[in-house]
Amino acid sequence: MQVKGIKNSIGLILLFASAYTQALAQEQVLTFKEAVEIALKNNVGLKRQNNQLESIQAQRLNNKAQYLPNIAIRGGGSRTDGLQIDLEGQGRSITSDGFQASVDASVPLFNGMARISNLKQSNTDFNGQLQSIERSQQQVMVDVANQFLQVLLDQELLKISNQDLQTQQKLLEQIKNFYEVGTRPITDLYNQDALVKNLEVQVIRSENALRNDKSILAQILQIEPVLDFDVVIPNWDANMINLEGIELNNLYIQASKSRSDLQQSKTQEESIKHQLRAATSGYMPSVNLAASYGSRYFAQRGEEAESFGNQFFDLNPQLSYGFNFNIPIFDRLSTRNARIASKMQFDNAKNNTSNLEKTVKIEIQRAYQNFNSAIISYSASQAQLKSAELAFQTQEESYELGVSNQVELSQANQLYIQAVASKAQAELTLLFQKIILDFNVGTLKYDDIP
Secondary structure (H helix, E strand, C coil): CHHHHHHHHHHHHHHHHHHHHHHHHHHCEECHHHHHHHHHHHCHHHHHHHHHHHHHHHHHHHHHHCCCCEEEEEEEEEEEEEEEECCCCCEEEEEEEEEEEEEEEEEEEECCCHHHHHHHHHHHHHHHHHHHHHHHHHHHHHHHHHHHHHHHHHHHHHHHHHHHHHHHHHHHHHHHHHHHCCCCCHHHHHHHHHHHHHHHHHHHHHHHHHHHHHHHHHHHHCCCCCCCCEECCCCCCHHHCCCCCCCHHHHHHHHHHHCHHHHHHHHHHHHHHHHHHHHHHHHCCEEEEEEEEEEEEEEECCCCCCCHHHHHHHHCCEEEEEEEEECCCCCCCHHHHHHHHHHHHHHHHHHHHHHHHHHHHHHHHHHHHHHHHHHHHHHHHHHHHHHHHHHHHHHHHHHHHCCCCHHHHHHHHHHHHHHHHHHHHHHHHHHHHHHHHHHHHCCCCHHHCC
């Protein structure tokens, strides 16, 4: 059921992603969920892992088939010229023809538990590969989220830079008019003109940053880098995102059950345990059953012999069956060497699992703290923006009345623009911080993306 569900999900993702890729080419607008769909469809690493899953499934089926008998039809014909014993028991130079065929079957009854260990190992490897694919899908989603966030931020910063440039250009025209009527010194005009030129450079830099980050996002999505598109801010309410009801200890417990890479590490440990048992089977005896049913035909040139049909179907058919066993006494230390190698792999797998458990806790703690910091930063940025906006409006009115100078107005404007940018960055970061937390806990799902 789990395999079928994953295949159905992948099929739906491929279907929707293909449609969204076509829509992207037409509309040149990309939402976050569309970006995730396209990335899951095109990611090369995921394609490799799905191919690996098919290979493991084939090995799994092969290990199941080891419980079935080997069945083969064997046969051959021959002609012999030269000195032979004839039908009367005399040696002479003659020509003889022969043909034989048989149906043979054999099945192992016991091979030191190797079959069952190999089957359990392949089942475990299959489950481990499913867990690896799930974690890779989550990694793709968080990679898209991080770069999508960066492009969103670039777009907002470019918009802020353009708005600031337009505002300062209007102010430059005002100062120019003030200077012409003699109410402002020439230094104000020069300072404002220099500020406008700096803002024009800033706009160019923002445009370059946006283009570069779009190229990186296109690379992650595996779409044509020449395709121009805009990303859309998710329709999520930042004010509704909080840590209420989320406790750090509960996240640890949840991660121990949900982190697919942690589960894969434990699965790998179990797989090597079965490999160790299979290697130990070399110390044990093996027993096989075998059966064969066949017939033959023989004739010598110049001698009267029964016909082929009479010999092959009536006179010569025979059935043989029995068993054989093998008791290992000395195999030149091959089994010992295989057992030691598997034991070392098993110890390393246990160490990897232990280390990953600690790493998971550190990652969750860091994501939890970053989430909390993002909430605090967003709240602080709102207050900072309100204060900076009021300060700028006050300075702007004072400058128009001649109470303050152009330097004070520029400083107030700079603080206001910084506050606008900080608020945009804090809000966008908060929107995606829950995705990053879910990724570290291991509960990030494509269907949960709004």
